[in-house]
Amino acid sequence: MATEVLRLNQFDCGILKPLDLVIHERECVCLSGASGSGKSRLLRAIADLDPHGGEAVLRGHAQSAIPAPQWRRRVALLPAESQWWAETVGEHLPKAPAAADLRALDLPAEATSWNVARLSSGEKQRLALLRVVSLSPEVLLLDEPTANLDSDNAARVERWLLRLVREQRLAALWVSHDPAQIERVADARLRIREGEAQWS
Ligand SMILES: Nc1ncnc2c1ncn2[C@@H]1O[C@H](COP(=O)(O)OP(=O)(O)OP(=O)(O)O)[C@@H](O)[C@H]1O
Numbered sequence: 001m002a003t004e005v006l007r008l009n010q011f012d013c014g015i016l017k018p019l020d021l022v023i024h025e026r027e028c029v030c031l032s033g034a035s036g037s038g039k040s041r042l043l044r045a046i047a048d049l050d051p052h053g054g055e056a057v058l059r060g061h062a063q064s065a066i067p068a069p070q071w072r073r074r075v076a077l078l079p080a081e082s083q084w085w086a087e088t089v090g091e092h093l094p095k096a097p098a099a100a101d102l103r104a105l106d107l108p109a110e111a112t113s114w115n116v117a118r119l120s121s122g123e124k125q126r127l128a129l130l131r132v133v134s135l136s137p138e139v140l141l142l143d144e145p146t147a148n149l150d151s152d153n154a155a156r157v158e159r160w161l162l163r164l165v166r167e168q169r170l171a172a173l174w175v176s177h178d179p180a181q182i183e184r185v186a187d188a189r190l191r192i193r194e195g196e197a198q199w200s
Helices: 039-046 068-074 099-104 109-113 121-133 151-167 179-185
Strands: 006-010 019-024 027-033 055-056 075-078 139-143 170-173 187-193 196-199
Touching: 006 039, 006 170, 019 170, 027 039, 027 151, 027 179, 039 170, 039 196, 068 075, 075 121, 099 109, 099 121, 099 151, 121 151, 121 187, 121 196, 151 170, 151 179, 170 179
Parallel strands: 027 170, 027 187, 075 139, 139 170
Antiparallel strands: 006 019, 006 055, 187 196
């Protein structure tokens, strides 16, 4: 039987009906719903970046028993809009990205020395993905990870993320508005309707 990674027990992010959810190793759950329905708030609450009620459990350990910085590294959020605070890309990365990952995302080796100010929105999105993955998380909370990408780059990111999820036994909660993408990447689907996340 697949190993459980993330469990939510009556998890309350303040806008949705309390949610019960389990995501296993190598599993990608897609989350969809109308704009403003609460997808980003749910992800931020799971990442412990916003207040919440109920319980989140990582590999059997309650979030309350895990120091917040450690939780946020292990349950890592890719926000819809990435934040950059230092001058160069490399300063945001805990370690140099693998050449294979850069290639898979169609980024040149010198991308780590790029100035943040020059980044296009698509480059920002792919570099933010590299950054979040470089934390070696166990859960990936992905808020529209291909929103700024053309179809070729979106397909590249989908393939790269799915391979990571399978090979590194991650659990992913992936927000998407695109039914075709959901069809390609989802092992299970959650949809927010009338303030409640329901399996679809
Ligand atoms: N910190 C906050 N305090 C109060 N309300 C908030 C806060 N952050 C977001 N909201 C509101 O909560 C609702 C849900 O926002 P959220 O960003 O989760 O939507 P979403 O489903 O991700 O939408 P989209 O698909 O447009 O990104 C919106 O009405 C938003 O204005």
